[in-house]
Amino acid sequence: MKVWIALILLAGSVFGGELRLLCSTFPIFQLTRNVVGERDSVSVKLLLPAELGCPHDYVMTPRDIRRLTKANALVLNGLGMEAFLTSTVQRVNPELIMIDSGAQVASLTVETPHACASTSCDHDHRPQHHHHRAHKHDREPTGPELNPHAWVSPIRYATAAATIAAELAKLDPAGGATYAANAAAYAKRLDILQAKITTLAKSNMQREVVADAQAFAYLGADLGLSIVAELPHGGDSSSAADMRALLKTTEAHKPAAILTQPSGSRRLQKLLKRDASLPVLEVNLMSTGPIDAPLTHYETVMLKNLDALAHLLQSREP
Template identity: 30%
Template sequence: MKKTMAVLLALVLALLPLGGCASTGEETPRARLQVVASFYPMALLTERVIEGVPGVALHTMAQMNTGCLHDYQLQPRDMKILENADVLVYNGAGMEGFIGRVAALRPGLKLIEASAGQALLESAAHEHEHEDGHEAHEEHHHGDANAHLWLSPKRAMAQVENIRDELIAADPEYAQVYRENAQAFLQELEQLDGQVATLLAPCQGQGVVTFHEGFTYLLEDYGLYQAGLLQTDDENAPSPRYMAELIDHIRQEGIAALFCEKQYSTRLAEAISRETGAKIYTLDTIVSGPGGRDAYANAVLQNAQTISEALKK
């Protein structure tokens, strides 16, 4: 019996982790500064600014399959992330409707609005409401502004500057590192701006029909214009009257390309394509992706290349 017990004890000890303790061991120390990005594009911009700063951790709140955050409701997972956060970087311009609630729940949390100070275009959904004579419902109103500034590198540069300045205010000890990181990233974005300008220069003055208003800043910043939207409301299909008017407009303007988004169905575009002969192309709103240092630039450049190829006459 004693021999049997000795064997069993040896087996148990062999299965225990080194150190002879069956607990989880030492806990990972909490980061000195917990930074949360509201969603994927804000994480891409913030990541480059905090790169290599000691003791800073970055978390992304909304999961990547969420898309834009116009009507996003805070999830238990988000509240858990925010519970220990020191800083929240968000797009602003009406994109994150939950910011007021977050500010009330976490009064000590530093909020960084990446779009602060930028001149904003009016939301196409807001314009359409006025045209139809309908009032917006408060629970589904996207605000008066188009919030999709990150899709144009010109606007993204201003967002990076805001993120840099506010992180320096929150963590002044490492101000120089934040400045150097931001400067290197801004130089890359300036080069990206030049590449996009070169690609879209032959397309200047042309009208573009996109799935929704996400690309209006990109178009206007590089000499094109928004000629129509396939969808003006995230939840409701466009009316038959709107569809008929859009089809007539596409025919009259001779628009040969329709731009959908990889996060959404192409059903509407396919219907309009059958009526007008316009070809369908896909753009990326950069609300999901593989991540990485070059993820933002690669996605923007791919969008510009797609528009350029589609509009070449």
């Protein structure tokens, strides 16, 4: 009996015929599905609820933990996004193989809200409402914090696809060629988006916007946009005083638009609609999405974003 159990466990450790992949976030789930393609011997599941959004402060549920114990490998966004699950994984499934899709991505650090010319300047540059950042600073007092929202940049998303393909080939060498081909094909589709971004970045358009500076950082950098005032990242943390301050900054800079996200604070969006004198454009950065989204979901949504941004920013005099 004991021998049997040992044999079953042993078979499980070499994936028992099926490679069970778990992906931390919705964008990484979509990316991994594209890299795995039709390969039958691999299952791809999403760990976190698809509608969750950024999991910076996420607390794991028993259901998540069950999923972690059943998986062979966990595909991560990386760049610090999954700090919340490291200790849980060590506790419940220390054998779980971690695939860091962000390992090769050209990362940005979390931008301070204003540039300070003097290096001796030691006042707090951190925005006041990034509650998840405050936590991180408690744990990691030194070094710049990486911005984990790199999937919003198609060129970086393609880099992550190549990393996932290379890491999957190590776990499943027989599928290596398939993963590489799928990642390359997907990168070609992302290239179309990247070409659009490059064209738009070079065009004559208004560049100053108000946005969630963390979530928009990568796309903003690719497009050459300047975020002149910050919307809070994630939850419903803005007070009436914050909103007044935000609208005051906004008025001073006269930016082209306020960019919001469907996953952002509802209260904030309502306030902006009522009080802002600028156009408000909702841009879907895909931190969330339908669990049964088509494999082309990212391209479709990003194309829509780019068209809407082009329409709005190019129609206003720079």
